[in-house]
Amino acid sequence: MKRTTVDALDELRRLFDVPVDLQRAMIAAFHDEMSRGLAGGPSSLQMLPTYIDNPTGLERGTFLALDMGGTNVRVLRADLRGDGSAPAPVSRKFSLNRDPITSTGDILFAAVARLIGRFLAENGLDGGYRMGFTFSFALRQRSIDRGELIAWTKGWTATGVEGEDVVEILNRALLREGLAGVRVVSLNNDTTGTHMARAYLDPACDAACILGTGTNACYRERVANIRKPLGPYAHASMIINMESGNFDKALPRNTFDALLDVRSENPGAQSAEKMVSGKYLGELVRLIVADLGGRGVLFGGRLPDVFAVREGFGSERVCEIKEDGTTDAESVRALLADLGAGSIAAEDAQALREIAWIVSDRAARIAASILAATVTKNDPALDRDHTIAVDGSVFEKHPGFRARMEETFRELFGDRAARIRLELTRDGSGLGAAIIAAVADGENPKTQE
Ligand code: BGC
Numbered sequence: 001m002k003r004t005t006v007d008a009l010d011e012l013r014r015l016f017d018v019p020v021d022l023q024r025a026m027i028a029a030f031h032d033e034m035s036r037g038l039a040g041g042p043s044s045l046q047m048l049p050t051y052i053d054n055p056t057g058l059e060r061g062t063f064l065a066l067d068m069g070g071t072n073v074r075v076l077r078a079d080l081r082g083d084g085s086a087p088a089p090v091s092r093k094f095s096l097n098r099d100p101i102t103s104t105g106d107i108l109f110a111a112v113a114r115l116i117g118r119f120l121a122e123n124g125l126d127g128g129y130r131m132g133f134t135f136s137f138a139l140r141q142r143s144i145d146r147g148e149l150i151a152w153t154k155g156w157t158a159t160g161v162e163g164e165d166v167v168e169i170l171n172r173a174l175l176r177e178g179l180a181g182v183r184v185v186s187l188n189n190d191t192t193g194t195h196m197a198r199a200y201l202d203p204a205c206d207a208a209c210i211l212g213t214g215t216n217a218c219y220r221e222r223v224a225n226i227r228k229p230l231g232p233y234a235h236a237s238m239i240i241n242m243e244s245g246n247f248d249k250a251l252p253r254n255t256f257d258a259l260l261d262v263r264s265e266n267p268g269a270q271s272a273e274k275m276v277s278g279k280y281l282g283e284l285v286r287l288i289v290a291d292l293g294g295r296g297v298l299f300g301g302r303l304p305d306v307f308a309v310r311e312g313f314g315s316e317r318v319c320e321i322k323e324d325g326t327t328d329a330e331s332v333r334a335l336l337a338d339l340g341a342g343s344i345a346a347e348d349a350q351a352l353r354e355i356a357w358i359v360s361d362r363a364a365r366i367a368a369s370i371l372a373a374t375v376t377k378n379d380p381a382l383d384r385d386h387t388i389a390v391d392g393s394v395f396e397k398h399p400g401f402r403a404r405m406e407e408t409f410r411e412l413f414g415d416r417a418a419r420i421r422l423e424l425t426r427d428g429s430g431l432g433a434a435i436i437a438a439v440a441d442g443e444n445p446k447t448q449e
Helices: 003-015 020-038 105-122 166-176 190-199 255-262 271-276 278-294 315-323 330-338 346-376 393-397 401-419 428-442
Strands: 061-068 072-080 090-095 129-135 139-143 146-149 182-188 205-211 215-222 237-241 386-391 420-424
Touching: 003 346, 020 346, 020 401, 061 105, 061 428, 072 105, 072 428, 090 105, 105 166, 129 166, 129 190, 129 428, 139 182, 146 166, 166 182, 182 190, 182 428, 190 205, 190 215, 190 237, 190 386, 190 428, 205 346, 205 393, 215 271, 215 346, 255 271, 255 278, 271 278, 271 346, 278 315, 278 346, 278 393, 315 330, 315 346, 315 393, 330 346, 346 386, 346 393, 346 401, 346 420, 386 393, 386 428, 393 401, 393 420, 401 420
Parallel strands: 061 129, 129 182, 205 386, 386 420
Antiparallel strands: 061 072, 072 090, 139 146, 205 215, 215 237
16 A cells, blocks of 8 residues: 555544543543433533333233334334233335425425325225324423424424424324324334333333434433423333434544534534434545545545545445455445446555544444443443443444444443443334333323223
8 A cells, every 4th residue: 555545544543533531531521411411401412301211011002103214214013912022013114205305394294194194005904093103303392292393403404393393293294194093192202212112122221322324312311310390200210312413522523524514404513423323424434535535645636426426425335345355345446336436446445445444433432432421320330231222224234333332332341341232123213112102002091992
């Protein structure tokens, strides 16, 4: 490899390093922000009450669930037996194109209501159904069955939804589409859904995390520790949706992060998410490659078009690049040829692969530091076991991501790191919504059958 390339990669490794003292600083800052957020003070962590606690595992009944806010919309029907057996929901994934996401709330929710109608028709379901609703954005809730969207993230921009009750908008759309038999009984964020899906079978589950298009984490907190005003709620503990993607203290921010942020739809917001999640990992790699290309370090100074367009290089490409284990980075070269970059030098392909690893290793270490902070808030010495339910393509698909996270836990806690168990809970957010619907409905006599 050329000296200039070797030096440039060394410099990047330095810029993207997350040594253990920085991990500790992030954890301390995260704990401060958690406390401030729980007290209702200014904090980058909103610490949103969800009005739901871990399930008992005894919840029963048939429920529908709608899961929207990630790459796909999922509709499902789950029969909960409440006997310790894992539910096997019937589900269907629909892809929503960009138009409804960036149009108006009415258009968006009408499209979603039609998908629910399709699911019911395809499965021969008619009559009345109770539905749980996972909406993967920050929600201001005063009860389990309603909540306002605080602000869009992840590039969603449909107008007329921010500040509004999304259950009401969905109910209106269902009525307009002739689906009056579907009644939305609960609302939750995707982290909470994932948490509930795992906790239904595993009482040690006390936190959950999404590492997908966006990122966020939630955990179980004692109500006595929530010092801001709460709506009516009868239990001693409650799951808190931290909106951790917005965490912005003690992060290892560099010039590429700053560049990505100013050009994003939400400058100044979601700082951690922009370092960790799938919507941004590809863009960070692209910005680095464009910089090195522009400086003549890569591609002989002729930057391939695929690196010239904002968000033109997705996180799934970063994933594919990391999967290449050949000495000469042959699959990286083949991938770039497929993307219209022509034939690139093995050395440039190797450098690109190295950049992909540098960017995603930092993401894994930041994600792990956030989760380390989450579980140590109420158990500083890790005296108990903690299952963290995790879902999302970055965690599931990126080579080495889980391994880097676990390595970070070991750097921080030594042998005690074994107390923290990351459990992939695939599509848990949909099933979790059905479980939440069961809990909510069971507590609400007027809606009981
Ligand atoms: C949203 C969160 C959500 C996360 C993962 C973030 O952009 O603000 O509410 O949980 O993405 O989907």
